[in-house]
Amino acid sequence: ETGVTQTPRHLVMGMTNKKSLKCEQHLGHNAMYWYKQSAKKPLELMFVYSLEERVENNSVPSRFSPECPNSSHLFLHLHTLQPEDSALYLCASSQDWGGEQFFGPGTRLTVL
Amino acid sequence: GQSLEQPSEVTAVEGAIVQINCTYQTSGFYGLSWYQQHDGGAPTFLSYNALDGLEETGRFSSFLSRSDSYGYLLLQELQMKDSASYFCAVGNAGNMLTFGGGTRLMVKP
Numbered sequence: 432e433t434g435v436t437q438t439p440r441h442l443v444m445g446m447t448n449k450k451s452l453k454c455e456q457h458l459g460h461n462a463m464y465w466y467k468q469s470a471k472k473p474l475e476l477m478f479v480y481s482l483e484e485r486v487e488n489n490s491v492p493s494r495f496s497p498e499c500p501n502s503s504h505l506f507l508h509l510h511t512l513q514p515e516d517s518a519l520y521l522c523a524s525s526q527d528w529g530g531e532q533f534f535g536p537g538t539r540l541t542v543l
Numbered sequence: 544g545q546s547l548e549q550p551s552e553v554t555a556v557e558g559a560i561v562q563i564n565c566t567y568q569t570s571g572f573y574g575l576s577w578y579q580q581h582d583g584g585a586p587t588f589l590s591y592n593a594l595d596g597l598e599e600t601g602r603f604s605s606f607l608s609r610s611d612s613y614g615y616l617l618l619q620e621l622q623m624k625d626s627a628s629y630f631c632a633v634g635n636a637g638n639m640l641t642f643g644g645g646t647r648l649m650v651k652p
Contacts, residue, residue: 473645487639531588532588
């Protein structure tokens with residue numbers, strides 16, 4: 432238990448669906464991250480928020496839309512995804528935009 | 544851009560010592576981190592090196608040579624529970640981590 436929770440843990444969706452992934456951190460951190468982990472590929476940084484402002488968008492397709500309403504919550508809104516978007520989506524947080532990152536358990540996403 | 548190279552797989556026996564190497568190319572460097580991930584689990588932080596030298600934390604040690612763009616993770620007195628994937632990651636000024644492909648360590652009895 433790292434203090435970072437993610438829901439749902441598993442999600443199956445069709446290409447025309449709209450869904451959202453939720454991340455919550457209970458550590459008092461002020462930076463939050465979304466990563467994508469596909470089989471046989473390194474973890475890929477998708478988005479970074481520091482003090483609720485997006486500071487990085489790593490050329491992620493617009494069908495992924497992040498939202499950070501406050502420093503404890505992070506969402507990833509999904510729409511019209513492709514099968515190649517199937518992956519483990521990991522949320523992480525850190526203090527002061529540096530140092531150790533604490534990861535949540537991830538959401539295993541399958542796009543049919 | 545940034546790229547990191549680490550072996551894809553390493554096998555060792557219980558009680559042994561194993562070293563996982565990581566070489567990197569980066570346009571900005573603020574430190575090398577190591578993370579452990581068990582199958583089905585989340586990555587967990589192991590160590591961080593910002594300066595050259597060896598950092599020791601229990602059975603695990605991490606080394607960095609910035610002039611060689613090289614680091615390693617050393618695991619001593621291997622236990623079965625150490626079977627996992629190990630990732631090196633380079634951080635830039637904004638703690639944007641770029642991860643290596645991971646090394647799958649299998650510990651055998």
